[in-house]
Amino acid sequence: MKTDPHPWATDLATLHAQVWVLLVRGVGDRHAAARQPTLATVSPDGGPQARTVVLRAADRVAGTLDIHTDLRSAKVAELSHDPRAALHVWDAGAHLQTRIESVVNILTGDEVAAIWAKLPDLSQQSYGTTPAPGVPIAQSLDYAKQPDFASFAVLRCTVQALDVVHLGPQHRRARYERATGWAGHWLAP
């Protein structure tokens, strides 16, 4: 009989803990699945939008996840209109899908000066492209990178709910909500 490689998947509390282990790992390990979640938002016309982002911080106690972005990007405009965001991670190694419902605060200026100061020069270059992200250009390289603190924003995602599916030999699905202290309950997968 084989040893279960994912014993944490059979219990609500250990499954919840494992989700945060993998999220925290994503912040520090560029090869971890949670390094690059998909962030889904709703555009002002009501349509869905999704893109890859990089996970920059994960705080289990506060239940928050941080993403860095250019303040002029479409996702900031979308989140200014509707602060709800879904974050999604599929971890093939853990056979685990984590769906995260969150509400996002867009932090800028003095609130993020300490974070900006710690970024490597190369990372700072990601914020402040001219023209702004998404502006049409004639040729593919008709843009310049010039670090600009005024274009730097941190999206602080306060997690409201987690929907977790483990696709082991048997499938298990659980939902956890902030409003009930993350106690969790099972769902049919």
Add this chain to the structure above:
Amino acid sequence: MKTDPHPWATDLATLHAQVWVLLVRGVGDRHAAARQPTLATVSPDGGPQARTVVLRAADRVAGTLDIHTDLRSAKVAELSHDPRAALHVWDAGAHLQTRIESVVNILTGDEVAAIWAKLPDLSQQSYGTTPAPGVPIAQSLDYAKQPDFASFAVLRCTVQALDVVHLGPQHRRARYERATGWAGHWLAP
């Protein structure tokens, strides 16, 4: 001087063609990045939802992508309310993000009988779980799998626009729209 591993990224037409090469590869190769896109929809309360799906068909000429699902899943309810869906693929090997805007037709019954007939028995078991997907259950395995053709649906996603980002040594971003015959234009990344 190193050879550019992704020469297709520098030209609008070859970049567009490569996107479809990778999508078609996703249908046939379970290890390809496009095998498991993230599907983002909008729930009836207006909030974003995202989950992993499996790409089952890709037709470049028609500009359509197929996904199979349980007719009773939340994504079907969401798409019945608003048929817009975003599909998202991050292909780490190609350094390529593909964001797909689509409108979804929910196909069932006679329309999908031929597709159902070709599914392996094990795949058919994914459609018809009792209770339905997302229903609360007391214990994690309090559900049964019983193939049910009446629960089988094909989400046929008609692509309306593609937003493609290539993260090579230099970043390039292009947008293609059905309305302009997929000619494409460059955007600041």
